[in-house]
Structures are given as structure tokens and as C-alpha cells.
Amino acid sequence: xxxxxxxxxxxxxxQYYMKINNKDRNDVSRDLEIPYSTLTDWYNGNIYPRIDKIxxxxxxxxxxxxxxxxxxxxxxxxNNIPVLGNIPAGIPMEMIEDIGEFESISEDMLKGGKEYFAxxxxxENGHSMEPEYKxxxxxxxxKQDTCESGDDCIIAxxxxxxxxxxxxxxxxxxxxQPLNPSYPPIIYSNDDIISKPVKILGVVxxxxxxxxx
Numbered sequence: 001x002x003x004x005x006x007x008x009x010x011x012x013x014x015q016y017y018m019k020i021n022n023k024d025r026n027d028v029s030r031d032l033e034i035p036y037s038t039l040t041d042w043y044n045g046n047i048y049p050r051i052d053k054i055x056x057x058x059x060x061x062x063x064x065x066x067x068x069x070x071x072x073x074x075x076x077x078x079n080n081i082p083v084l085g086n087i088p089a090g091i092p093m094e095m096i097e098d099i100g101e102f103e104s105i106s107e108d109m110l111k112g113g114k115e116y117f118a119x120x121x122x123x124e125n126g127h128s129m130e131p132e133y134k135x136x137x138x139x140x141x142x143k144q145d146t147c148e149s150g151d152d153c154i155i156a157x158x159x160x161x162x163x164x165x166x167x168x169x170x171x172x173x174x175x176x177q178p179l180n181p182s183y184p185p186i187i188y189s190n191d192d193i194i195s196k197p198v199k200i201l202g203v204v205x206x207x208x209x210x211x212x213x
Contacts, residue, residue, distance in 0.1 A: 081118050116140060133207055139204045142204075
């Protein structure tokens, strides 16, 4: 049986894409000029929208119509990675690990047994990597303990603290370089790397920004 016209499936998919895009019903209703009561009926699975409204929503979330009308299968769910919490893009501080949402990645990214996690740049302490990265951006991170000089990385310091910086390596140690010139670089010697310790947690391979930003 076709999923097309299934109000329950559409409702679940709509709720999912609203959640991962940090949108509530007021946001979508206002942005797309859809009556709040109509959107609520779609959201609750009371009615099924016309095809032109499905296309409108798909364009809004930058997805395909099929992502809204077809049941999301197990393989798609495996491609969802948790957003572990907020990462400061300023000085190192304790990284929050609450899981509040999920991000989807492609199957190609998972080839070769690669592992990923996601982090959101802290809204209050996330300015040191501007203008390329902004507070609220979600970082998709390839989990690995090494990096190339010049990579943008998540780095753990003193075990529990973590920060987001561009990493430069030299014979004396590493430099954690902010992109915002208002912030100074953080320099660790080879001895610091061992004693603190300073560890690479992963390399940022992608970032995602909501339309509000």
C-alpha cells in the first residue's frame, strides 16, 4: 500500500523536520503564511495537505517531497546522529552532553565504518569562530583522534573541557586558532599536550545553519 495520503506518516515526518530545524508551529505558520489551525491539523494528523502545500513545506525544509510523505525506514534512522550538546567556540569550558535533537547524514558518509557526532555552537560563548561559524550552528564532526594542520576540530582539554578551533601543528606543539581576530590563539606545548592532556576528538566536516541566522 502506498504511503501517499497517509496522514499519520505525514504528521510524524512534519514533526521530525520541524524538530531538527528548530521550528515550532508559529514559526512555520508565519514563515509560509499558512493558517495556524491548518498547520496544526497537518501536525496532528487530522488532515492531509494538498500536493502544492507539501512542495511548499519541502522547499522550506530543503528536502524532497518524498521525505514528508513516505515512511522513514530503519536505514534512514541509522543515519541520524545525536546533537550531543553545546560546544563553546571561545575558551575551553565543560561541554554539555544533553541530547536534545538529531541531525541526518548521508549513507555515503558512513562508508568505511566512519563515526560521527554533532555539536551545536553555544549561543552565548560561541563567537570566536565567526564569521565563518556562528552561534547556533550545528557542527557535523568526524570522530577521530588525529587531524591535519589547518583542520577545524573539536579539542578536549583537561579531560572534561572542550572547545572548537582551527588547529595548527608545529614542532613545538599545537596552536588553537580562533577565526575571530578579537580572540587570541591558545598555544599548547608538546609537554602540555601530554600533561593536561590535550586531545583531538574529531574534525568538523560540515556545518548547518538554520534559516533564522
